[in-house]
Amino acid sequence: MTVSPIIATDHLTRNFKSVRAVDGLTLAIAPGELFGLVGPDGTGKTTVLRLLAGLLSISEGAGTILGHDLRTQTEAIKPHIGYMAQQFSLYAELSVLENLHFFAELFDVSPRDLVGRTERLLAFAGLTEFKARRAAHLSGGMQKKLALACTLIHQPEILLLDEPTTGVDPISRREFWNILTELHIQGTNILVSTPYMDEADRCSRVGLMYAGKLIECDSPQHIRGQLAGDVIEVQPEDWQRALTALSGLPGVREVQTYGESLHLLVDAGQQRLPEVEAALREAGIGYRSVRLAPPRMEEAFISLMRKMEAA
Amino acid sequence: MRHIWAMTRKEFDHIFRDRGTLFLVLFTPTLVLLLMAYALTVDIQHVPIAVLDYDRSQTSLAFIQKITAGQDLDIYAYANSMDDINNLLMRGQIKAAVIIAPGFAADLQALRGLKMQVIIDGTEPNSGNFAVQHISQRAQEFIDAALAGQLRAAGIPLTSLQLPDVRVQTWFNPDLKSRNALIPGLISMVLGFPALSVALTLAHEREHGTLEQLLATPIRRAELLLGKIVPYIAVGLLNVVLIPILAIAWFRISFNGSFPLFFALSALFLFAVLSMGMIVGVFMRTQAAALALSFLVIFFPGFFLTGIFFPLASMPEEMRMESLMLPGTHYAIITRGLFLPGVGLDVLWPHVLALLGLGIVIGAFSLHFVRRALD
Numbered sequence: 001m002t003v004s005p006i007i008a009t010d011h012l013t014r015n016f017k018s019v020r021a022v023d024g025l026t027l028a029i030a031p032g033e034l035f036g037l038v039g040p041d042g043t044g045k046t047t048v049l050r051l052l053a054g055l056l057s058i059s060e061g062a063g064t065i066l067g068h069d070l071r072t073q074t075e076a077i078k079p080h081i082g083y084m085a086q087q088f089s090l091y092a093e094l095s096v097l098e099n100l101h102f103f104a105e106l107f108d109v110s111p112r113d114l115v116g117r118t119e120r121l122l123a124f125a126g127l128t129e130f131k132a133r134r135a136a137h138l139s140g141g142m143q144k145k146l147a148l149a150c151t152l153i154h155q156p157e158i159l160l161l162d163e164p165t166t167g168v169d170p171i172s173r174r175e176f177w178n179i180l181t182e183l184h185i186q187g188t189n190i191l192v193s194t195p196y197m198d199e200a201d202r203c204s205r206v207g208l209m210y211a212g213k214l215i216e217c218d219s220p221q222h223i224r225g226q227l228a229g230d231v232i233e234v235q236p237e238d239w240q241r242a243l244t245a246l247s248g249l250p251g252v253r254e255v256q257t258y259g260e261s262l263h264l265l266v267d268a269g270q271q272r273l274p275e276v277e278a279a280l281r282e283a284g285i286g287y288r289s290v291r292l293a294p295p296r297m298e299e300a301f302i303s304l305m306r307k308m309e310a311a
Numbered sequence: 312m313r314h315i316w317a318m319t320r321k322e323f324d325h326i327f328r329d330r331g332t333l334f335l336v337l338f339t340p341t342l343v344l345l346l347m348a349y350a351l352t353v354d355i356q357h358v359p360i361a362v363l364d365y366d367r368s369q370t371s372l373a374f375i376q377k378i379t380a381g382q383d384l385d386i387y388a389y390a391n392s393m394d395d396i397n398n399l400l401m402r403g404q405i406k407a408a409v410i411i412a413p414g415f416a417a418d419l420q421a422l423r424g425l426k427m428q429v430i431i432d433g434t435e436p437n438s439g440n441f442a443v444q445h446i447s448q449r450a451q452e453f454i455d456a457a458l459a460g461q462l463r464a465a466g467i468p469l470t471s472l473q474l475p476d477v478r479v480q481t482w483f484n485p486d487l488k489s490r491n492a493l494i495p496g497l498i499s500m501v502l503g504f505p506a507l508s509v510a511l512t513l514a515h516e517r518e519h520g521t522l523e524q525l526l527a528t529p530i531r532r533a534e535l536l537l538g539k540i541v542p543y544i545a546v547g548l549l550n551v552v553l554i555p556i557l558a559i560a561w562f563r564i565s566f567n568g569s570f571p572l573f574f575a576l577s578a579l580f581l582f583a584v585l586s587m588g589m590i591v592g593v594f595m596r597t598q599a600a601a602l603a604l605s606f607l608v609i610f611f612p613g614f615f616l617t618g619i620f621f622p623l624a625s626m627p628e629e630m631r632m633e634s635l636m637l638p639g640t641h642y643a644i645i646t647r648g649l650f651l652p653g654v655g656l657d658v659l660w661p662h663v664l665a666l667l668g669l670g671i672v673i674g675a676f677s678l679h680f681v682r683r684a685l686d
Contacts, residue, residue, distance in 0.1 A: 050523075053527045054527070055523060055526055055527060055686075056686050057686055075529065078527065078528060078529045079529050081527070083524070083527035084524075085520045085523045085524055085527075086520070087519070087520035089519045089520055089521060090521070091321060091324075091325070091521065093324065093325055093328045093329065094321065094324060098321075098324070102317055102321050103528065105313055105314065105316075105317035106314055106317055106525070106528040106529065106530045107528055107529060108313070108529065
């Protein structure tokens with residue numbers, strides 16, 4: 001038995017003048033997913049979300065949301081989705097509560113439901129004590145939470161969030177994701193785009209986008225698992241020299257830089273670890289630590305990107 | 312209806328929360344009109360001139376007195392030489408100089424005409440031309456009087472002369488004050504300011520991404536635009552009431568038409584011009600660009616093409632066509648008609664229809680453009 005997807009696209013394509021921003025995207029999102037759309041900047045994530053929110057017309061292909069056609073029935077779709085644009089800024093001169101009420105009216109929330117719902121959302125987003133404050137005077141993290149509350153005011157079945165945590169401090173980011181996880185558990189379907197791999201790791205399924213195409217679509221575990229071999233993390237004194245010294249070693253498939261440390265993708269970690277240390281000593285490069293590290297989304301992602309770029 | 316009201320209330324909140332915005336939005340049209348009415352009055356008075364009298368006769372003195380009687384020309388200096396005149400003109404202290412030739416009185420006596428020269432400062436032709444016109448007219452009167460005196464002395468009745476008898480009557484604006492014609496026309500221009508506000512607020516929504524957010528809600532495009540426009544129509548109408556009060560009480564301009572008609576047609580004009588503002592607002596990605604484009608498509612044509620300063624009749628054919636496609640042109644004709652002659656719909660209906668048609672077309676365009684704002 002198959003469950004019909006809540007979001008389905010079939011070779012969805014969107015052109016801007018000479019640029020093909022989204023190129024033949026085929027995707028099916030089942031009910032109950034927290035789907036992460038990841039990829040480098042300018043790769044078409046925002047365009048996908050705008051297409052799904054009915055803000056852009058489709059150049060080629062087709063798509064449905066909750067069974068409604070994206071080409072012809074955008075107005076029927078809108079009441080069921082909560083869309084949060086990447087650069088969402090609220091009405092700065094309105095208070096927290098007024099912002100919520102404004103969107104409640106646009107989404108036809110009945111006055112009967114309004115009071116209870118706003119109170120719940122304010123509590124949920126931790127904004128109850130700030131409800132009279134003007135949005136302009138909220139911190140960046142609080143503004144994002146208010147924005148999320150505004151997109152939740154009509155209790156949408158689907159949330160489309162475009163890089164909701166970009167430019168937010170790490171603690172607010174974690175809080176925001178705790179809220180998303182909570183919503184996910186309560187049964188809201190979420191499609192979120194993010195440039196952060198740790199966030200991608202918290203999704204139930206991840207789609208990797210590159211140059212307008214979906215190049216990989218799987219659970220985070222599987223994507224990590226695709227990374228055959230192990231990761232060795234090296235913290236050298238001089239990472240540039242270490243990079244040249246370690247790149248050519250046998251068994252080292254790839255070297256990625258992380259600030260001043262290096263992540264080596266190797267075929268067998270236990271075997272290569274002493275070899276790496278020996279190579280560093282031989283080259284006369286000091287190091288603070290060399291250790292086996294668990295592979296993360298980030299390594300898997302960069303590795304996949306490199307393969308795409310090489311192809 | 313609920314969507315429109317939500318938009319409208321939000322927009323009112325936006326206007327009222329910030330005192331600077333409130334003041335600017337509410338009173339700019341009236342204030343600008345007040346300023347322009349003072350600055351742009353083109354009635355010329357008290358033009359400074361110099362006189363160089365080589366004749367130094369009683370007749371030349373009488374002539375000088377004649378041209379400087381009244382408010383039009385003032386004698387700034389009596390020059391003794393052409394060098395003096397040269398100096399005065401160079402320093403811009405006089406706009407014109409009258410040089411009376413030797414034998415002025417004798418020539419007049421012999422009916423050989425008046426020998427004199429007028430020099431004007433070409434860097435400011437308006438004052439100079441005005442002085443020439445004024446002096447020529449006075450000179451003609453002077454000759455006529457001398458001629459009449461001699462005819463009488465010769466016993467010839469004046470009636471046998473058959474001079475043209477033109478009697479000019481000025482209707483509607485008997486003092487021929489330019490201000491009386493200017494202020495009603497200027498209303499169409501200053502009501503461009505609410506349109507500028509609309510353009511800026513829409514561009515602001517676009518710049519800050521809230522327009523994208525709005526378009527993702529179930530609000531319809533027409534509801535969005537109507538909700539947005541209503542507060543600014545209200546602001547415009549406030550000025551539509553303030554301006555006639557200012558015009559009547561302060562500038563003593565008579566308003567002879569029907570005020571309810573003026574109010575209704577002003578609302579129609581506001582709809583059309585605010586729709587232009589909306590097109591500007593959804594076209595431009597930033598407020599700065601929207602501001603620049605507003606000046607280009609709302610204010611400059613409003614100034615040059617609506618016939619407020621430059622009569623439609625003096626425009627080349629193609630420009631006149633463009634003028635007639637601007638709501639401001641028709642509205643300026645309507646306001647002038649309502650203020651001075653006090654005409655009604657029986658006369659103004661073609662312009663009312665034009666205004667209505669333009670309003671619908673421009674409104675439809677703005678709806679079309681907002682639909683494609685992000686696409």
